[in-house]
Every structure is written in structure tokens, then in C-alpha cells.
Amino acid sequence: MSFAATGQGPHCLLLLVMTQKPVPAARLLMCPPDYFGIEYEINPWMDVRHQPDHELAAQQWQGLYRALTEKMGALVELLQPMPGLPDLVFTANAGWAQGDLFIAANFRYSVRARETPHFVAWFRERGCRIVELGRTEFFEGEGDILPCGDELFAGYRFRSDIRSHLRVGEILGRRVLSLELMDARFYHLDTCFLPLGQSKGDARAAYFPGAFDEYGRKVLREYTSELIEVSEKEAERFACNAVVVGRQIVMNTGCPTLRHALEERGYTVHETPLDQFLKSGGSAKCLVLFLRP
Ligand code: ARG
Numbered sequence: 001m002s003f004a005a006t007g008q009g010p011h012c013l014l015l016l017v018m019t020q021k022p023v024p025a026a027r028l029l030m031c032p033p034d035y036f037g038i039e040y041e042i043n044p045w046m047d048v049r050h051q052p053d054h055e056l057a058a059q060q061w062q063g064l065y066r067a068l069t070e071k072m073g074a075l076v077e078l079l080q081p082m083p084g085l086p087d088l089v090f091t092a093n094a095g096w097a098q099g100d101l102f103i104a105a106n107f108r109y110s111v112r113a114r115e116t117p118h119f120v121a122w123f124r125e126r127g128c129r130i131v132e133l134g135r136t137e138f139f140e141g142e143g144d145i146l147p148c149g150d151e152l153f154a155g156y157r158f159r160s161d162i163r164s165h166l167r168v169g170e171i172l173g174r175r176v177l178s179l180e181l182m183d184a185r186f187y188h189l190d191t192c193f194l195p196l197g198q199s200k201g202d203a204r205a206a207y208f209p210g211a212f213d214e215y216g217r218k219v220l221r222e223y224t225s226e227l228i229e230v231s232e233k234e235a236e237r238f239a240c241n242a243v244v245v246g247r248q249i250v251m252n253t254g255c256p257t258l259r260h261a262l263e264e265r266g267y268t269v270h271e272t273p274l275d276q277f278l279k280s281g282g283s284a285k286c287l288v289l290f291l292r293p
Contacts (some may be wrong), residue, residue, distance in 0.1 A: 002249025148195030155189030
């Protein structure tokens with residue numbers, strides 16, 4: 001429709017431009033760590049005898065929140081924390097959120113399956129179309145499925161089941177490249193694979209080779225434009241579990257080699273201590289779910 005047809009003229013457009021908020025670099029979902037703790041053991045990092053320091057965990061979560069919102073230009077939406085759900089902070093596992101579609105996680109362990117109604121309610125209240133997977137199609141959301149360049153990479157074995165990759169690929173109308181995870185310490189794909197480029201033609205990534213088998217490493221080499229190797233020492237500091245927003249990255253402290261490699265390639269790296277969350281087998285990326293446009 002032309003302006004002449006609306007009879008309103010270009011002034012409206014000007015007003016619209018002036019009143020519009022700047023577009024955030026990314027929209028993310030996080031959940032404050034009010035009830036975070038180690039109440040069960042479902043990965044090799046978790047030990048109920050090694051509880052996080054509650055105060056420190058709260059400070060570290062705030063540090064990540066501030067880096068994302070103040071330094072990296074992201075808009076962070078919040079989910080209300082719930083007593084009895086100590087892992088609800090790890091919103092990456094909520095599912096896959098894109099536009100008005102939310103594919104809900106189907107957790108392998110019942111202790112985490114109790115989180116799903118909360119995530120679903122949050123998306124339903126915002127008018128999203130909810131898709132739930134079949135009983136055996138275990139799917140732990142963005143923890144196990146990540147876009148890199150034009151492709152979607154997905155991990156399976158410890159948490160997600162390979163059958164969920166087929167379903168998710170069908171729902172999204174996209175090919176999913178399945179990678180078997182070989183090392184229980186790196187039980188979610190986002191603990192050992194860090195996509196850096198998210199646009200056509202930029203399929204750079206970093207990864208910890210020891211978390212994959214020969215076939216997986218071959219797939220990764222073939223479908224990325226550059227693969228930066230992360231050492232075991234830094235992988236254990238959750239170097240791969242970083243959040244990338246454009247050319248800015250936030251990650252746990254103590255990963256100087258990856259940091260240097262990223263800076264050499266023009267990325268700005270923000271380090272923030274997250275060791276209280278490592279006790280649960282998570283770091284920056286696990287604490288964030290992308291609300292994709
Ligand atoms: N304790 C949580 C679990 O074992 C940590 C989840 C980490 N999330 C992730 N996206 N890697 O499920």
C-alpha cells in the first residue's frame with residue numbers, strides 16, 4: 001500500500017522510526033539461579049557432596065547476564081526460578097525456539113523432565129505454537145542442536161536420542177547432521193562444539209576433537225569452513241560452552257589459548273568466572289537459550 005493510499009504520508013514512518021527501540025543483537029532466555037544446586041548426579045561433573053556456593057553462583061550468573069546485556073547488546077528475557085528444579089538455570093536445554101515455534105525438550109532423566117511444563121508455559125503465554133516429541137525421542141534442546149553456517153549439527157547418545165534429530169529436522173524442514181558424542185564428560189554437544197559463524201558462508205567453529213569419533217570429526221571438517229582445536233585442558237574449563245553474539249563472545253575464565261585464537265580472528269572475548277556452574281556440568285552457553293527470529 002502506498003502512503004498516498006493510506007492518506008497518512010511519510011510522517012508516520014518518521015514517527016515509527018523515532019519511537020522504535022534499537023534492535024537487540026540477540027534475544028535470549030535465562031533463569032536466575034535462586035534454587036540452583038546439585039541434588040542428583042546425571043553427569044560426571046555432578047557430585048552431591050560438592051555443592052555450589054549460593055552467593056558466588058548468584059554473582060557469577062549476574063556477571064554473565066551483565067556481559068550479555070551491557071557489553072554484547074543482547075536482550076535477556078527471564079524465566080521464574082522454581083524450588084525443587086535445581087537445573088532450571090540451564091535454559092539451553094528448554095528446547096528449540098524459533099519465531100512462534102517452540103519444540104519442547106524431552107529430557108532423558110525424570111529429574112529434569114519436571115522442568116518441561118515451566119518452559120512450555122512460558123512459551124505458551126507468549127503465543128507460541130508448542131511441539132512435543134514422542135516418548136522415546138529424547139531431545140535436550142539447544143544443548144544438543146546448534147546451527148553453524150548453513151547447517152544444523154546435533155549430538156546424541158548421552159542425552160538426546162538420534163531419533164529426535166530426524167523429527168526435529170522434519171519439523172524445521174532442514175537437514176540435521178548427527179554427531180555421536182564419545183566422552184561422558186562432554187555429554188551435550190554444546191560442551192564440545194562452539195559454532196562461531198551463523199551466516200551463509202561463515203561456518204567457522206571450535207571443537208574438542210576427543211569428544212567425537214573419527215566419523216564425527218570428518219563430518220565436522222567437511223561442513224565447517226575452519227575448525228579450531230580446543231585442548232583437553234580448556235575443554236574441561238568449558239571453553240566450547242561460550243555464547244557468541246555477532247563478533248562478541250562470553251566464556252568462562254581460564255581458556256587463554258582459545259581466547260587468543262578467537263581474538264586473532266577478530267572476535268572480542270569477554271571472560272567471566274562460572275566455576276560454580278561447572279560443578280553441575282554447565283557454563284555460559286548452558287545458561288542461555290536463543291530466542292531465534
Ligand atoms: N546439570 C545439568 C544436566 O546435567 C547441566 C546441563 C548443562 N546444559 C547444557 N546445555 N550443556 O542436565
